[in-house]
Amino acid sequence: MNKRTALLAALLAGAVLLCAGVIWRQHSGPGGGVLARVYQRGELMEEIRLDRVQEPYSFPLTGEGGAENVVEVEPGRIRIVSATCPDQVCVRQGWISDSTVPVVCLPNQVIVEIVGGEGFADTAAG
């Protein structure tokens, strides 16, 4: 193995270790956030205070070409319960209850993310 190969391999290994460290930190610390935001094609569709949800409910998000994602909300958590895309990655991601990672449906361009609820004003538009 020459120097160039070793350097590139070391750079790659470094990047992987760094990212593994970030993932580890994300999962060891408590992820905060109670404000869920649902976006479709970059537009904010819904804003939900998960700590104020009393009864579980769900609502559909319809997109172009018959695309549909159904979002389910329960006290303290949110998920995409069904989607019309073939890969179903967003459905299999399951419930999220903190800001660690969002739920994303790439084919239908839907994002469900949770952000910090601190300093949240009730006047925010939904």
Next chain:
Amino acid sequence: MRTQRPADGARRITQMALLTAIALTIFMAEAQIPVPIPIPGIKLGLANIVTVYAVFALGPGDALLILVARVFLGAVFSGQMMTLFYSLGGGLLCWLVLLLLSRLLTWKQIWLCSPISAVFHNLGQLLVAAALLGSWTVLAYLPYLVVAGAASGLFTGLCAQLLAGRLKGLGRR
């Protein structure tokens, strides 16, 4: 280092068509395998074996044509035109990195070119996703995609390395 060698038209187009067909078949077969990790963008990327091999065997220019043809046909056959943008964004960044690496490294380091380019493939895909979704939120997936890209890229890289070793005699006249 092997650079693009002058090959006659028929031979070149046959090789490229064959590699495109192989890449497309691998791509379609892989799409049937469910990915155990539910993070958008994570996959084995077996079709990358062909891309990495083509960069070194046929040269970066021909590899790009094979890549673009495979990505386009893959989107058409899977009926998911949205994947076209993600795959193209990832594929082009991956190819740019391979172009650079093919000048720095040689035929013997395909195993290393593949994971590096796979990481950039995932980065490109994520940037396209951020642009299409109009949100930087998706970058939260970056650490996962870097680790997954390096792991799957190493696997496909070793496959391409083995393949290159066996095909070396065949590729020459």
